[in-house]
Amino acid sequence: MELFPDAREGFRGPTPPLADRMRPGSLKDFVGQEHLVGRDGILKRMLERGEVPSLILWGPPGTGKTTLAHIIARSTGSIVRSFSAVLSGVKEIREITREAKDNWKRLGKKTILFVDEIHRFNKAQQDAFLPYVEDGTITLIGATTENPSFEVNAPLLSRCKVLLLRPLNEEEIEEILKRALKDRERGLGKMEVEVGDDVLKAIARHSQGDGRVALNTLELAVMLATPREGKRRVTLPLVEEALQKRTLLYDKTGEEHYNIVSAFIKSMRGSDPDAALYWLARMVEAGEDPLFIARRMVIFASEDIGNADPEALRLAVAVKEAVHFVGMPEGWIPLAQGATYLASAPKSNASYTGYLEALKDVKERGSLPVPLHLRNAPTGLMKDLGYGKGYRYPHSHGGFVEEDYLPEELKGKVYYRPGDRGKEREIRKRLNLLWKEKKGER
Numbered sequence: 001m002e003l004f005p006d007a008r009e010g011f012r013g014p015t016p017p018l019a020d021r022m023r024p025g026s027l028k029d030f031v032g033q034e035h036l037v038g039r040d041g042i043l044k045r046m047l048e049r050g051e052v053p054s055l056i057l058w059g060p061p062g063t064g065k066t067t068l069a070h071i072i073a074r075s076t077g078s079i080v081r082s083f084s085a086v087l088s089g090v091k092e093i094r095e096i097t098r099e100a101k102d103n104w105k106r107l108g109k110k111t112i113l114f115v116d117e118i119h120r121f122n123k124a125q126q127d128a129f130l131p132y133v134e135d136g137t138i139t140l141i142g143a144t145t146e147n148p149s150f151e152v153n154a155p156l157l158s159r160c161k162v163l164l165l166r167p168l169n170e171e172e173i174e175e176i177l178k179r180a181l182k183d184r185e186r187g188l189g190k191m192e193v194e195v196g197d198d199v200l201k202a203i204a205r206h207s208q209g210d211g212r213v214a215l216n217t218l219e220l221a222v223m224l225a226t227p228r229e230g231k232r233r234v235t236l237p238l239v240e241e242a243l244q245k246r247t248l249l250y251d252k253t254g255e256e257h258y259n260i261v262s263a264f265i266k267s268m269r270g271s272d273p274d275a276a277l278y279w280l281a282r283m284v285e286a287g288e289d290p291l292f293i294a295r296r297m298v299i300f301a302s303e304d305i306g307n308a309d310p311e312a313l314r315l316a317v318a319v320k321e322a323v324h325f326v327g328m329p330e331g332w333i334p335l336a337q338g339a340t341y342l343a344s345a346p347k348s349n350a351s352y353t354g355y356l357e358a359l360k361d362v363k364e365r366g367s368l369p370v371p372l373h374l375r376n377a378p379t380g381l382m383k384d385l386g387y388g389k390g391y392r393y394p395h396s397h398g399g400f401v402e403e404d405y406l407p408e409e410l411k412g413k414v415y416y417r418p419g420d421r422g423k424e425r426e427i428r429k430r431l432n433l434l435w436k437e438k439k440g441e442r
Contacts, residue, residue: 037068061212063211080111081112268304277340297335371408
């Protein structure tokens, strides 16, 4: 089974896309990922020694995962098999492993098994592979855009070296595009294409670190260009037409989803309304559920603003109701209002941290008894036992009495410490006045 159909090795069919035609066949032609394939890169050293362990190549789309698997296959002289996590099952795994054992006995050659989108493996498939990876029958090379810590089970993951691929920077993508324009055998060199540096920069910028997207965009823009005097001139309007709509790097179930949500929350927490609006726009433009965003804002209003501005929670709930009522596309308007208000509001997590401290005492000290004077006494027996005895009704004493409301073991404990920002400054001042009436000050 061939790992990668290759136009340079007898492929006879429709012309493959430019991105496939320009796939490099060796590390010296590979662009990007210097930390892996550069002079002291770990993958380069592995190939020089001829010792390649089972690997998981983890990174965003279009960063070279499949290409590196291709290069490893060519460099090691191993027999290569590919496996579809979606279309194949345990039966195919057994057939591949039987063949791998036979190839080692008869030919002395190891088998590399390439699995694209390894995060789609189910548990049965992973369990079936494990013993053969463990005993060296096969060398597994998996490629994934998802965090393998979440998608690959621990026993299999522990037997693989994870190599992290980074998004290509704009300079690297421009270099890839220039090579495609010059290459007369695999690229666009025979078509006499004229592309300005500003156009290449625009393609690189809009590709968001994805080399495949960049090459596909360039190829389509060239196809859209009208030949004049034997030349095709690619302009910015043609690039915009080729792109149609920029596809944002955002997977609503993947790691980038959590990264952007985290950036949104941290921007509001850091009182940066401009950054909050940017990350909000990223989520909205990528199709995130607006009610998910609104729910996060409601949580934020209590956790990070709290009593420093009690209006924040009311506003966040109103934003949620407005988004639900209005829907999209106009729902971004109340979301933007809410994000800027929350980012600009004074911050306090005193209620949040106070609760966690109280919860810690609950877990460590167990069910401490309620003081008798705080208990209700609906029956005569309970009154006789002292339930409610000595309780003083604050409203009968000017709204405040010197009283202990915590269990005896926690007497004097402080959980809520209001700050000096926003409304909490007033709360702190009032509590200090009340505390002075007690025996001990906080």
